[in-house]
Amino acid sequence: MDLNLRSVRQEYTKRGLSRNQIPDNPFLLFEQWLGQAISQEVNEPTAMLVGTVSPEGHPSTRTVLLKEVVDQKFVFYTNYLSRKGKHIAENPAISLSFVWHELERQVHIEGFAKPLSPTISDEYYHSRPYKSQIGARISPQSQPIPSRFKLMREFVKESAKWMGREIERPNNWGGYEVEPIRIEFWQGRPSRLHDRFLYEKEANNSWKINRLAP
C-alpha cells in the first residue's frame, strides 16, 4: 500500500518565542508551558514519549505520563522489568518528548534516568486507584501473554487476595527520576521558520542557551 500525504500540511501561526521570553532556568519555562497545556485543555497534557536505547543500540519510544517534577527532575512510573525498564538498567540515557499540537509546541528533554527510592514509589503506588494497584501487580508488562482471559482471571484472583487490606507494591513496579542535561523548546511559526531554544547544562549547574535554526 502506498500513501501520498504531501498535501496534508498546516501553517503554525498561533504565537512566537523570543529570547526575552526565555528565563535562565528552563524549568520555569517548562512549568509555564505545561500549565498552559493543562489550562487550555490539551488532550493528555502530561503524556510524553519516552525514548530508551537497547543494549544493541536500537532506540525505541513509548508514551508515559509525567507524574511530577521534583528538584529539577522529571518523574514517571512504570514496570522495572518492562522493555524500557530493561533498557534503562543497561543504559540510563533517556529522552522525554512532549508534543502539544493544540499549542503548536514541543519540548524535547535528554538526560539520565535513575530509579526512585522505594519509599517514594510506595507513596505514589498507594495513591493510585485500587484497580490500578492490582493491575500493576498482575501485568508482566511487555511480556507475551496467552490471552486477555488469563489476564482478567489473574486480576480477579489478585483483587480477592487483597480485599480489605493495603496492597503491597511489587518490587518490579516504581518510579524513575530523569535528570536533564539538554532541554529544547520549540514553537511552530509560519513558513516553517519555527522558534527553537536549546538549554544545555553547564559544569557549574547553570544553563547555556542558544537559538537553533528551525
Ligand SMILES: Cc1cc2nc3c(=O)[nH]c(=O)nc-3n(C[C@H](O)[C@H](O)[C@H](O)COP(=O)(O)O)c2cc1C
Ligand atoms: C496516554 C498513555 C499513557 C501511558 N502512561 C503510561 C505510564 O505512565 N506508565 C507506563 O508504564 N506505561 C504507560 N503507557 C503505556 C506505554 O506506552 C507502554 O505501552 C508500556 O509502558 C510498555 O512499554 P515498553 O514495552 O516499551 O516498556 C501509556 C500509554 C499511553 C497511550
